[in-house]
Amino acid sequence: MLRCYAIILCTTMLFPVLLFGQEQKSVRVMADEAFERQEYAAAGALYTKVAQKAKGKHAAEILMKVAACYSKIGQYDDAGNWYQRLQARPDCPSSVHLLYGEVLKSTGKYVEAKEQINKFKSGKADSMRLKNIMLAGCDSAIAWKSERIDMAMENIKELSSSGADWVSGVTRQGLLLVSNGYRKMSMNSTPERNPAIDARTNQPYFKAYLFKQYAQGVANTYVEEILPEVLGKVPYHVGPICFNPREDTLYVTLNSWQKDIANRRKRGPVNGERIMMIFWSVKTGDEWRPLEPLKEINNSGSSTGQVALSRDGQTMYFASNRNGGQGKMDIWYSEKSKNGRWGKPKNCGPFINTPFDEAFPTYNENGVLYFSSKGHPGMGGFDLFRATGEKTDWTILQNLRAPFNSGGDDLGFIMKANMYEGYFASNRPGGGGSDDVYRFMDTHFAERFNGAGGIQPYTDPSPVPDKEILASKEPAKPAEIIPDRPIPEKPVKESVIVASNKPPVVIPVAAPVVPVAAPLVAAPVSEPVAKSKKKKASVLTGATTAAEPEADPVVTSPYKSPVSAPITAPVIVSTGTPPVLTGRHQTGKPEPLIDSVTVPAVAAKTPVAKPVAAPKAESQPLSDMDNAILDKMEHLKFYYDFNSATLTTASREMLDRVAVVLGQYPDWKLMVRSYTDARGSDAYNKDLSALRCYAVIDYLIKKGIPSNKLYYQNIGKDPEDPCGKGVPCTERQYQASRRTMLSIIH
Structure with missing residues (x-):
């Protein structure tokens, strides 16, 4: 009798377990349902488990699903790894090359992306359009990266x-x-x-x-x-x-x-x-x-x-x-x-x-x-x-x-x-x-774009073959230009920034230079009324030209201080001769990480606006009073604390006087040139010097100086700084290099 009770009890306990096991869904089914509901984070984890055991004809399909999930949630390195495994298989679908190329392109690996995209074959017109657009985009991206515009960005x-x-x-x-x-x-x-x-x-x-x-x-x-x-x-x-x-x-x-x-609209795991x-x-x-x-x-x-x-x-x-x-x-x-x-x-x-x-x-x-x-x-x-x-x-x-x-x-x-x-x-x-x-x-x-041509509306761009991109001497356009007006070629001698097909080179210029400003047009602010020259002279007489500034806790610069990390978009000065809506993650494919890639000289010349150069100084004679004021302004020095782009009290007082003078000389334009000391990387110091330029520019704009009268050159490390040659220096000597200076363009 006890044995019968034991058998009945075990059967009673085991029966629900068996039923539960029969009702459980497989991992693959749960992954498919999560994918259909656009729950890509959950689906990716489930597909990864399935992919570890998948064999035969289903393996390629599972690998594609895993890669797609990681791509859609923005984990591009992981997506690229799965696509790389997939494209090495003999049963790899042709569409994988396009998807893998898209991930590589999103991570900034444009040369590798072109190799994958070129492997894609399809008889569908829309698919081939997308292929051509992606190839043209790779060509353009390679050229645009080599013609980077200089500006302050963080x-x-x-x-x-x-x-x-x-x-x-x-x-x-x-x-x-x-x-x-x-x-x-x-x-x-x-x-x-x-x-x-x-x-x-x-x-x-x-x-x-x-x-x-x-x-x-x-x-x-x-x-x-x-x-x-x-x-x-x-x-x-x-x-x-x-x-x-x-x-x-x-x-x-x-x-x-x-x-x-x-x-x-109905019950069930996958609908709507x-x-x-x-x-x-x-x-x-x-x-x-x-x-x-x-x-x-x-x-x-x-x-x-x-x-x-x-x-x-x-x-x-x-x-x-x-x-x-x-x-x-x-x-x-x-x-x-x-x-x-x-x-x-x-x-x-x-x-x-x-x-x-x-x-x-x-x-x-x-x-x-x-x-x-x-x-x-x-x-x-x-x-x-x-x-x-x-x-x-x-x-x-x-x-x-x-x-x-x-x-x-x-x-x-x-x-x-x-x-x-x-x-x-x-x-x-x-x-x-x-x-x-x-x-x-x-x-x-605005100046960077208002006078420039544009690309044509969508058609079917023809990609430039790899051999031409890498070896051609004549630039090939990745997208056809609609010229707004012909732009004559001009020899540039004093420009700080010039578009070039060569690698960017930093060339410090001592004389007042014309940096290439890119177009944006600030709404000009009304200029102050001009006053007599006597008042002009007296404005700068009381200015302290090279006093050692004291740190000031009040922040007037639009940038945070101190700058704790390099700016994400490095500033480059180059010279030479020439889909659902809320949140982007619901709308499109995830963005890949950008990977810096060394690319051969780019032959694809893109529709880039001509750099905006500061106007050349006109040879108009200045009076002795004007020359004295100009000389005074060009000897002003604005110093900064270490790793800072914040203007000091002494600097703001001097800039107040500079604003008055610029208001009295409506034809004068101002070049702002900033330096850093020898410590830190070149890229970081280029960015920091740009922030110092804009600390001055922003202050002057708030004082009523029209923005289109202001130009800048972010030098980075002071090329004349002896501390950069392994010479031990004091903090006071380092500070002498952390400065902004002005040049007048008249």
């Missing part, structure tokens, strides 16, 4: 998190940000202990923030959640957001309202898709109305979002993958009617859009649209583009090239109203996490 470390952070706009209060990394951080006004996680990337959902102190050099970095009373309870991704010019109407990109994030929509809210008095879908713009079954408004608020640009476009994600627009409602959306046309992805539109200046594209020839991933025109009428399309673009995703190009200071986001190497916010300053940004 990763804003204070805004970097372990997640993705990107800029979506500027308001009167500060910088608009979208981030999934701030939610746990103390820099957030409302940090969360356990924020909801998006299984697609295994990261928190995005939220929208405002950074009020977006000028650099602040003591505290503080971001606050935007309109938590309106957006705080949204369960999934929030952002990007856009305000109208009066800032009383909000447009925000969200997941489908009050639905599962996958928009499921992620849909993004535009919602809006209007401020009435001191309160914001509840969010509502923007019915005139949204399209059922399609993703719509990433709003950018024209300066007058009458035209809305946005991204959408609805039917009727050129391909995948396209840029669309809508015009506001007299009754205040938005009109029927229209596609911006084939000049802007391609059969591939275009997204992240921004509007910074009248008659110019910025956006990111994977369809036009570029350096890899999403590249930033600048289009002149509006709606469907476009005339010039320009790739912003390096240093704005990289092998990774570059997006969200935002300019402040002064038009010499801007921001963008990128997941290039050197950041704090995935996407990071970068800041740049260039007093001649």
